[in-house]
Amino acid sequence: QVEVTESGGGLVQAGASLRLSCAGSGHTLSRTAIGWFRRAPGKERELAAAIDWSGSNTYYSDTVKGRFTISRDDAKNTIYLQMNNLKVEDTAVYYCAASRMGYLSTTINSYGYWGQGTQVTVSS
Secondary structure, three states, X not given: OOEEEEEOOEEEEXXXXXXXXXEEEOOOOOOOOEEEEEEOOOOXXXXXXXXXXXXXXXXXXXXXXXXXXXXXXXXXXXXXXXXOOOOHHHOEEEEEEEEOOOOOOOOHHHEEEEOOOEEEEEEO
């Protein structure tokens, strides 16, 4: 059973940085693609970034491209989301999700294992 747990959220001012962590337990994440999703108040859940099993292929939504970086450290069984130049509109609950496959997917149904989420709040 794959389990993932997010950490690193918090309250910051616009322009600040945060690094979110997604730690795996119960199973190695080294063969799975990982996605960072977010749900802002009153909005649908959206995929912000994703990375394939090798770390060679990544995806970023247009709203975070150039500001967020997804990476993985398989030795630590952890995936990171470095978020720079945060904006008020980045305020959301951020979820880490493990795919059922190794290749990168932007389809939410590809992700079968979800964490509980971590709140990121950006103030102006």
